[in-house]
Amino acid sequence: MGELPVWRMEFQIRRERLNEMGINSTLDLEHKLNGLWQYCCQNWLRLTLPSDTDSAKTRWPNHPLWAALQKANFGSGGMQPLARTRKVRLPSAERLCVHGLSSVTSIMARDGIKSLDEALQVWAQELHAHHRNRRESGYSLGTYLKVMVAQKERKFNTQMEKDFKDSDPEAYRKAKEGE
Numbered sequence: 001m002g003e004l005p006v007w008r009m010e011f012q013i014r015r016e017r018l019n020e021m022g023i024n025s026t027l028d029l030e031h032k033l034n035g036l037w038q039y040c041c042q043n044w045l046r047l048t049l050p051s052d053t054d055s056a057k058t059r060w061p062n063h064p065l066w067a068a069l070q071k072a073n074f075g076s077g078g079m080q081p082l083a084r085t086r087k088v089r090l091p092s093a094e095r096l097c098v099h100g101l102s103s104v105t106s107i108m109a110r111d112g113i114k115s116l117d118e119a120l121q122v123w124a125q126e127l128h129a130h131h132r133n134r135r136e137s138g139y140s141l142g143t144y145l146k147v148m149v150a151q152k153e154r155k156f157n158t159q160m161e162k163d164f165k166d167s168d169p170e171a172y173r174k175a176k177e178g179e
Contacts, residue, residue, distance in 0.1 A: 011040045021082040033074040038081035041070045090156050
């Protein structure tokens with residue numbers, strides 16, 4: 001009998017990465033397996049033909065076999081690569097409390113203020129005055145806050161609508177278990 005080469009290609013993707021791609025169950029995996037394969041074959045790994053004339057591996061051409069491997073089809077689901085939504089760890093309440101009071105305690109020490117409420121009022125007045133006088137930004141304090149909150153919502157992925165399972169966990173459990 002003749003001999004043929006055998007290729008084995010596999011990827012190991014841990015739960016955190018699967019969750020970032022919206023895969024939270026085996027049913028999700030079944031529906032998104034093609035997109036997951038495409039993500040792995042297009043965004044994560046590629047097989048290339050080395051070039052003696054170009055040292056930049058990113059410009060090396062794909063190996064002809066790679067196109068065949070990318071076309072693997074696992075049944076249902078689209079062939080578009082899945083996108084990852086990275087979750088940045090939200091700051092803890094402890095971190096926010098410790099770092100959030102830094103400016104206020106500095107004002108208290110600078111001005112000899114002993115009352116937290118008084119220091120918060122001084123800080124708020126200084127914030128408003130600072131942003132009124134910032135000609136280069138053109139931001140009022142309110143506009144600045146809106147911009148910064150929007151940036152942090154994007155960073156922490158908190159602006160997205162809550163999932164059904166998050167809004168009513170008991171109804172989600174019942175639907176999942178077929179009750």
